[in-house]
Amino acid sequence: MLTVDYERLVVEDDHKVLDLGCGFGRHAYESLRRGATVTACDMALPELQEVRATYAAMLQAGEIPDSAIVFACAGDATQLPFNDGSFDRIIASEVLEHIHDDDCALQELFRVLKPGGKIAITIPAYLPEKVCWALSDEYHAPKEIGGHVRIYRKNELKGKMQSHGLEPIDYHRAHALHSPYWWLKCAVGPKNSDHPLVKTYLRFLTWDIVKQPWITKILEKLLQPVLGKSAIIYAQKAATA
Numbered sequence: 001m002l003t004v005d006y007e008r009l010v011v012e013d014d015h016k017v018l019d020l021g022c023g024f025g026r027h028a029y030e031s032l033r034r035g036a037t038v039t040a041c042d043m044a045l046p047e048l049q050e051v052r053a054t055y056a057a058m059l060q061a062g063e064i065p066d067s068a069i070v071f072a073c074a075g076d077a078t079q080l081p082f083n084d085g086s087f088d089r090i091i092a093s094e095v096l097e098h099i100h101d102d103d104c105a106l107q108e109l110f111r112v113l114k115p116g117g118k119i120a121i122t123i124p125a126y127l128p129e130k131v132c133w134a135l136s137d138e139y140h141a142p143k144e145i146g147g148h149v150r151i152y153r154k155n156e157l158k159g160k161m162q163s164h165g166l167e168p169i170d171y172h173r174a175h176a177l178h179s180p181y182w183w184l185k186c187a188v189g190p191k192n193s194d195h196p197l198v199k200t201y202l203r204f205l206t207w208d209i210v211k212q213p214w215i216t217k218i219l220e221k222l223l224q225p226v227l228g229k230s231a232i233i234y235a236q237k238a239a240t241a
Helices: 026-033 045-060 102-112 126-135 154-163 176-188 196-211 214-227
Strands: 016-020 037-042 069-074 087-093 113-124 166-174 230-237
Touching: 016 026, 026 037, 026 045, 026 087, 037 045, 045 069, 087 102, 102 113, 102 154, 102 166, 113 126, 113 154, 113 166, 126 176, 126 214, 154 166, 154 230, 166 214, 176 196, 176 214
Parallel strands: 016 037, 016 087, 037 069, 087 113
Antiparallel strands: 113 230, 166 230
């Protein structure tokens, strides 16, 4: 399930892509399918091992072109272990809300992006996230170690990106049907995954992802502007930077 719209980011087969905070690699895999050379970067070693294993399986199954390569590396977003201008495209999905010094992270993202390159940053959208915080203080930091440390407003993040040389060029929301799931989780306890309502809604989401029925596609589109769980901002670094 992708959060970033690749038609807006435009990843091509000669691109070098950084997937920062890659997790288990959903965006890394899509970039590989498009023939890009991908660097999957995260602080969690088990996730990086999973990314490498999945890449090998996809290559063996012929799901990605032979030219597609992935590098998995551990890294801190405020001290990225890459040279200036290393990447044509960067994806930072659900990362910045975890970082105390987000200005430092944005400066690093600007540094490693090539002049003329594009970046997609996704964050929890303001209203759905505000509801989660109100329902449970175990959903976010400090009670949740490594959890969300702030709630962004769209224009706040756009302003921060601009101040670090990243010019916003596009925006949308995603995953409207996921917001009620997280509200349920927060209402019964974020770690209470066995609650009947939570399990039932998770089955619904799984069915929706696998089957992709037309009715939920329409519902998602209608609810996205208000309930979209993720906000995605696309930006570009000036070609003369």
